[in-house]
Amino acid sequence: KAGVTQTPRYLIKTRGQQVTLSCSPISGHRSVSWYQQTPGQGLQFLFEYFSETQRNKGNFPGRFSGRQFSNSRSEMNVSTLELGDSALYLCASSLISGREQFFGPGTRLTVL
């Protein structure tokens, strides 16, 4: 069974730009969560989507948004990028909301 895939794996952007990251969950998994990982803050929850609806949201500004499609694939968008948005963005999927989550390899975003 294929694991969680994320594209792109690496991304370099400049301040003020926007970016869209993509995540394909494990086949059959309906819940997709996004996390930000930085050396200073560790892994922090961004939001969760289940059946195309945002189920939970972490403490991040409105510049961070996401969506989920009918095939459970998910995208997250960050608008007006700031230097502090440089991080590893991880997507995780689970069969249903609240069950064990399986992570993808992440997208390394660098903001210059």
Place this chain on the structure above:
Amino acid sequence: EDQVTQSPEALRLQEGESSSLNCSYTVSGLRGLFWYRQDPGKGPEFLFTLYSAGEEKEKERLKATLTKKESFLHITAPKPEDSATYLCAVQKSLASGSRLTFGEGTQLTVNP
């Protein structure tokens, strides 16, 4: 506020030297505690879920236990390939969905 604290921050062991990693938590209404392993440049790999005090789970050289205030990850006769960062995370309640609060991790190095 939910808090997860892992100790030690870093641990160096000789091959075959058993030890334990600690994860203490303060959260009201714990639903589940998760252990993950993360290798450099990769997403976290799921290891265990523990749901109630007294529960234990094992996988190869790893054994996870849970009390009402902390969890331990015991590593028996570790090998160099066990070197990784071990992350602990808590899930607060069913209403939290897949939202996990992570600790900062313990970086384990096993020398041959």
